[in-house]
Amino acid sequence: MTRALAGGSVRIVGGRWRGTRLPVADAPGLRPTSDRARETLFNWLQTQLPGARVLDLFAGTGALGLEAVSRGAREAVLVERDPALAAAIEASVRRLDAGEAVRVVRADALEFLRAPLMGRFDAVFLDPPFDAGLWAGALERLPPWLADAAWLYLEAPAAGGPAPGPGWRLHREGRSREARHALYRHEGA
Numbered sequence: 367m368t369r370a371l372a373g374g375s376v377r378i379v380g381g382r383w384r385g386t387r388l389p390v391a392d393a394p395g396l397r398p399t400s401d402r403a404r405e406t407l408f409n410w411l412q413t414q415l416p417g418a419r420v421l422d423l424f425a426g427t428g429a430l431g432l433e434a435v436s437r438g439a440r441e442a443v444l445v446e447r448d449p450a451l452a453a454a455i456e457a458s459v460r461r462l463d464a465g466e467a468v469r470v471v472r473a474d475a476l477e478f479l480r481a482p483l484m485g486r487f488d489a490v491f492l493d494p495p496f497d498a499g500l501w502a503g504a505l506e507r508l509p510p511w512l513a514d515a516a517w518l519y520l521e522a523p524a525a526g527g528p529a530p531g532p533g534w535r536l537h538r539e540g541r542s543r544e545a546r547h548a549l550y551r552h553e554g555a
Contacts, residue, residue: 376429379405381436388427388458391451398427399493399521403540403547407519408437410538410549411489414517415439418488421511423475423504428455428468430491430519435467442467443484447474476500479507486513493521501528509533516552521545 374390376398390398399407407430408415416438422431425444435442446452452472459468471478475494490508494500501520505528508518517537518530527546539548 376404376427377401378429378433378436380408380433381438383432383436383462386436386462388429388432389454390427391454393426393448393451397496397544398429399545399547400542403521403542403545404429404433406540407547407549408433411517412437414489419443419485419513420489420491421445421487422491423478424492424494424500425455425470426451426493428458428470430493431468432458432462432464434489434491435464439489440467441469443469443471443487445471445473445475445478447472476503476507479504479511483510487511487516488513489517489519491519493519496523505530512552514552518550518552520548520550522548 375387378384378386379401415434418439420431420434420439420442422444425446428444431442431444444455452470456470459465492504524541524544524546530550533553534550535553537549537551
């Protein structure tokens with residue numbers, strides 16, 4: 367079943383695909399990271415992205431993973447459970463001719479993290495639907511997937527949200543009316 371687009375879009379704010387619009391479907395729980403929050407996040411990460419491998423769990427529109435590749439990440443794996451959302455991301459990847467750098471995985475993010483490793487990632491974007499309570503399960507399964515000194519972006523409700531626990535150091539954070547945006551650095555060996 368194909369969902370109708372809500373008529374909205376988000377744009378890639380920097381890099382080689384700057385200004386490219388990505389469709390936002392009318393889907394329960396879909397709340398794309400705002401352009402402003404993404405711009406801030408990628409300014410924080412700008413020196414870390416060239417050549418990085420990134421993992422975008424709960425990809426939604428694919429904006430975080432595609433923005434990372436637009437700004438120099440070598441590879442992005444975007445995980446999205448909803449078939450219509452995954453198909454929209456795949457269409458964006460084709461339109462951008464990004465197939466060599468971007469892989470879309472149609473899977474539940476928590477199940478994906480139980481699968482055999484697909485290598486380790488330098489940055490992980492964790493932005494699940496706020497009302498689904500998925501942070502704890504994802505954070506618990508994430509460590510084997512992380513490169514040493516990996517970065518973790520968490521987006522959660524503004525009133526509070528999860529902390530990634532021991533081994534993580536808060537690097538930067540910001541808030542909007544709707545969300546808390548936090549970037550952590552892994553202190554793994």
